[in-house]
Amino acid sequence: MSGEKNIYRRPLSLKKVYTHYCPGCGHSIVHKIMCELFDEMGIRGITIGVPPAGCAVLAYFYLDIDMQEAPHGRGPALATGIKRMLPDRIVFSYQGDGDLAAIGTAESFHAASRGENITIIFINNSVYGMTGGQMAPTTMLGQKTTTSPLGRNPQSEGYPTKISEALALMPGSAYIERCLVTSPASILRTKRAIRKAFEYQREGLGFTMVEVLSPCPTNWKLTPLDSLKFVEEKMATNFPPGVLKDIKASAKGSSGSNEQ
């Protein structure tokens, strides 16, 4: 036994329970890399998270950190109250497309506008998962959902929302990146992005957000492998991955998006 080196293990901050997430869901991946970061950065004890109303509503059963439930869409408002009272903690709001870009648009917009030192982890799967597959603000043109059965039509349903681009326009936004979790390389890239967001928060630089394009085999009615292709081929063209805002860097745009 003495010659062996542990190179990989389940993160300590991830509770030893089965999750309810579907096979192939992006939540499991993001939960894992976040827990690895809580361990590696040593921040498990000073991190407070706000789960969404959405598939990840039970995240407090999985992430071994303090968490506080929020009404649908209001995570950034709760996170604001928490962070203002406990400025030395790492505070994040973990949200889906409906939570962040539909009902919660004002709260996310204004958290960025005020430059709140919180991080939003935005899981974008272009559909409403928990409630059974309805159209989301990020549902793409032509995409069929239970409330856009003929496919999203701009005349009646409008266009998909690119929230990261919108929030990147705010002076209060310090760092916003859009990522994938479709391959080991992109998963590592996402983990680096989340780490960077937490580091910027620690430095008090302002609002940070990481948008993760996430597979949803169940509601897309695709196999898990086809879902990964759907993210890479369809979602990534509509929602280009890359750094949208970085106040420390002079360059903006889709740098590094080719690291698939």
Next chain:
Amino acid sequence: MIIGEAAIRAGCRFYAGYPITPQNEITEYMAENISRVEGGVFIQSESEIAAINMIAGASAAGARVMTSSSGPGISLKQEGISSMAACELPGVIVNIMRGGPGLGNILPSQGDYFQATRGGGHGDYRTIVLAPGRAQELADCTMEAFDLADKYRSPVMILADGMMGQMMEPVVFREPKPRQYREEYTIKGAGEGKSKFIRGLILPAADMEAHNWKLFRKYNVITQKETRCAYEDVEDAQAVIIAYGTAARIAKGAIKRLRDNGFKVGIFRPITLWPFPESELQKMAESGIRKFLVFELNTGQMLEDVRLALQGRAEIDFYGRPGGTTPPPLELANVVARRLADKKRDFKHY
């Protein structure tokens, strides 16, 4: 602004609010004075919805918190209040009532009684509702609201109106009681220990039911221990006016005029609207008072609680002026005098 000063003295460390007439003085006062509390933070939020959710987060983080608004804004806060009740989070919500429903107007009214005492958010919960009747009570009730919110881990509402807010009377701020609130109820980061979570979503029926009954038992304790009311001139009264807040001030003036003219009328003034002081009211009926007139600045809301308490035990009548008109005491005195003098129309109308 009395409410703001009382909140500061009670150690309110976080305030979030959105401008709406007629309560902007509270928001502005908190902006100017919150820094007197150590670590105090003021945020003008983007909406009343954002404000109630910000105070929920700050409350869980261990701070005394307050938000304030008026009718339409209080409607927006209902989901958040329900959530705070479910999660057992303390907080103070101030409603300076105005004309309604809808946009209504900006004049004093008491049309939010139902909203305050029956929910107005979804689910099985109750909100302690304090109705100050004098400037001194604005101060006392506000400081008390923070204590009650902590003691019962629950949102507490202060129900006032624009006229009450404009009153200029001498006020003495009492010494605040030291805060007693257990760390185990707060979310501050797990440190080296076990993580905690605060949540209102309880999917299994048995667990949800247990939580509902737990809240129910808490509300029963509040009902037994925290009901407050006041009454005057009732020992020899032939009729008693039931009113709260500004309506009670008008009623007091009316009673003086009535007594000067030979009508023996008293006043019963609920100070907690929830829990409603029904047993005190019933005792009054049992002691021989047979005629009660409910006077509200609305079309009849507290009237229903009075009927629940007194129906079958006394005659109940009602006089109301909704929409923002605050009638002079003489108007109310005339109404009561006419009804008392009219042998053909007694009080048995409700």
